[in-house]
Amino acid sequence: MAHSRKGPLAYYRPNGYIIDHLVYYRPSNILPSISKIFERSMFKQITIFIEHKVSQYLCGFRKGYNTQHALLRLMDKLNRSIDKKEKIGIAMMDLSKAFDCMSHDLIIAKLNAYGFDKCSLKLIYSSYLNGRTQRIKINSEFSTWKDIINGVPQGSVVGPLLFNIFINDLFLFVEKSDICNFADDNTLSVVDISVEHILSSLESDIEILQKWFLDNGMMLNENKCQFMIIESSKNIRNETAELKIQNKTIVESAKGKLLGITIDKNLTMKEHIKNICKQAGNKLNALARIAKFLDDDKRKLLMNSFVISQFNYCPIIWMYCQRQSNNLINRIHERALRIAYNDYTTTFNTLLDKNGSVMIHQKNTHALALEIFKTRNNLNPTFMKSIFCPIQHNYKTRNQSIAYPIPRTVTYGLESFGYKANEIWNSLPKEIQTANSVKKIKNLLLKNKLKLCSCNLCKVYIADLGYLESV
Numbered sequence: 001m002a003h004s005r006k007g008p009l010a011y012y013r014p015n016g017y018i019i020d021h022l023v024y025y026r027p028s029n030i031l032p033s034i035s036k037i038f039e040r041s042m043f044k045q046i047t048i049f050i051e052h053k054v055s056q057y058l059c060g061f062r063k064g065y066n067t068q069h070a071l072l073r074l075m076d077k078l079n080r081s082i083d084k085k086e087k088i089g090i091a092m093m094d095l096s097k098a099f100d101c102m103s104h105d106l107i108i109a110k111l112n113a114y115g116f117d118k119c120s121l122k123l124i125y126s127s128y129l130n131g132r133t134q135r136i137k138i139n140s141e142f143s144t145w146k147d148i149i150n151g152v153p154q155g156s157v158v159g160p161l162l163f164n165i166f167i168n169d170l171f172l173f174v175e176k177s178d179i180c181n182f183a184d185d186n187t188l189s190v191v192d193i194s195v196e197h198i199l200s201s202l203e204s205d206i207e208i209l210q211k212w213f214l215d216n217g218m219m220l221n222e223n224k225c226q227f228m229i230i231e232s233s234k235n236i237r238n239e240t241a242e243l244k245i246q247n248k249t250i251v252e253s254a255k256g257k258l259l260g261i262t263i264d265k266n267l268t269m270k271e272h273i274k275n276i277c278k279q280a281g282n283k284l285n286a287l288a289r290i291a292k293f294l295d296d297d298k299r300k301l302l303m304n305s306f307v308i309s310q311f312n313y314c315p316i317i318w319m320y321c322q323r324q325s326n327n328l329i330n331r332i333h334e335r336a337l338r339i340a341y342n343d344y345t346t347t348f349n350t351l352l353d354k355n356g357s358v359m360i361h362q363k364n365t366h367a368l369a370l371e372i373f374k375t376r377n378n379l380n381p382t383f384m385k386s387i388f389c390p391i392q393h394n395y396k397t398r399n400q401s402i403a404y405p406i407p408r409t410v411t412y413g414l415e416s417f418g419y420k421a422n423e424i425w426n427s428l429p430k431e432i433q434t435a436n437s438v439k440k441i442k443n444l445l446l447k448n449k450l451k452l453c454s455c456n457l458c459k460v461y462i463a464d465l466g467y468l469e470s471v
Contacts, residue, residue, distance in 0.1 A: 031155060039157035042128075046161055053114055054164060055171045056382045060183035061160035067182055067259045068314040069381050072371075072417070074180040074189060074258075075317055076387045078230055078267060079416040081191045083409050087231045089198035091188045091206060091243060091250075092258055094224040098184035099159065100151040101218045102166050104129045107152075110166060128158065150217070166216070173208050176201040182259055195229060195241055202227075206245055222248050226256040232412070233266045261317055267412070269318040273325040280310040280332050284339065291339050300355070303340040308333070311360050316371065319364035320415045326457045329360050358449050365424055365453045366445040368417060369432075372425050373441050388421050415455055424453060 047063075059070040074090075081088045095101075108125050116124075132153065133145040152159035163183070170186070171179060177188040186209070190201040213220050227243040227250045241252040255264040255271055262272035283306040291299055311329065330348070337351040338344050352358060358366075375384040407413020414420075425433070428450070435441040451458065 031153060036157055043157050043161055050114060050165060054168045058164055058168060058181055061164055064379060065381055068316060070180050070182045071259055071261060071314055071317050072387060073383055076418045079412045082232050083407055083412040086191050086193055087198060087229055088189055088191045089202055089229045091202050092226040092256055093186050094221045095184040096219045096221040098218055099163060102152060103150055103217050107162055107166055170212055173212055174205050177205040185259060187258060199241060199243060203244055225250055226253050228253050228256050228265055230265050261314055269321045270325050272318055273321055276310045277328050277332050280307050283307050284336055288339050299340040303336050307336045315364040316368050316417050319361060320417060320455060323457060326361055333360055361457050362451060368421060369424050369428060370441060372421055387418050
């Protein structure tokens with residue numbers, strides 16, 4: 001058994017002596033390869049049996065689901081609500097050591113409730129969960145062996161699936177809020193025109209969730225809880241809202257971090273883009289210092305691996321940002337290409353052609369087109385169809401367009417990814433719309449380098465004239 005941080009309590013000191021403060025350890029099982037082959041077989045059978053019984057909004061540890069899907073659903077709701085002059089309150093909650101707190105007896109009880117037969121339950125309990133032990137090593141000293149009665153093996157194949165089954169009934173208890181879930185991150189959201197009603201609804205459902213956590217042996221990490229009220233920048237409130245969780249009062253924040261994305265209360269994404277540009281800039285500075293010792297191929301490899309990759313996480317969420325933020329991205333991208341090709345004289349567009357690439361925003365529009373394609377071909381979570389809705393007809397047609405409610409505002413309507421999806425998909429050539437695989441549509445988008453978008457970021461701004469279509 002090897003051990004890493006944040007788990008059972010242990011006394012520790014570098015020289016091996018026991019002292020009077022505690023360091024946390026998390027048990028990490030080193031599982032043999034043969035067990036993972038057996039687990040893979042279990043995983044496939046359990047998934048087939050349970051897939052239609054778990055919530056469609058459960059986004060963690062499932063094939064075809066990722067953090068971007070969970071965030072897309074929430075961000076689309078935020079944009080649509082603000083576009084209709086509504087306010088939306090979100091409470092971001094995180095569980096402490098969720099995987100380590102799952103009671104083995106309760107796991108079996110829930111599997112039984114979902115219809116697993118006695119032979120399956122006996123196999124999972126006796127041969128997979130029960131009978132595991134652990135101990136701690138400090139230098140050459142070992143503790144006594146202790147039975148593990150909670151949690152699933154770290155690094156296992158079936159463990160995350162059992163976690164999904166364990167928390168699935170969480171969705172059945174919430175009454176007034178909507179849950180955005182990914183693994184142990186749960187975000188409640190409530191839409192209303194009144195801040196008082198939002199606070200009342202959130203506090204009511206948080207109380208329900210706290211009872212669920214307590215009944216299921218889990219613990220809410222109050223220090224990581226965040227609360228925001230998101231509304232149009234035209235609405236100015238003099239009072240700061242407060243949300244009560246147990247005996248703790250959480251003051252409304254101007255920004256919050258959800259699944260790695262920093263969201264501000266006006267949805268500008270300015271702070272998030274500033275952060276990723278800072279990270280990319282630091283990597284680029286390091287590359288610039290060693291560039292003269294590398295050939296072109298190595299410089300391009302390092303550029304793509306450490307600099308451009310910073311912009312690959314959930315790009316659709318922040319793609320329709322402010323022009324100032326987009327200019328910052330382009331400056332990082334241009335500098336990276338100049339260092340990679342040791343070219344400080346040609347234009348940005350020439351460097352893009354030399355690299356066979358496109359601007360980050362154009363790359364993101366391709367990513368949005370790909371998500372629409374996957375949604376239309378049932379390769380994405382079911383709830384994505386509510387974001388990219390096909391027009392309903394009473395007759396057969398080859399029309400591939402997407403319907404979206406008529407927006408009221410530019411920022412939260414016309415410039416939102418939900419509305420732009422219609423424009424982007426309808427601008428695609430039929431060859432791409434009718435592609436029969438994800439690989440093919442990726443190749444076609446890359447080959448054609450299509451400029452699919454006509455948002456303000458893609459237009460040229462001229463003083464006294466406004467935004468003009470770029471040539």
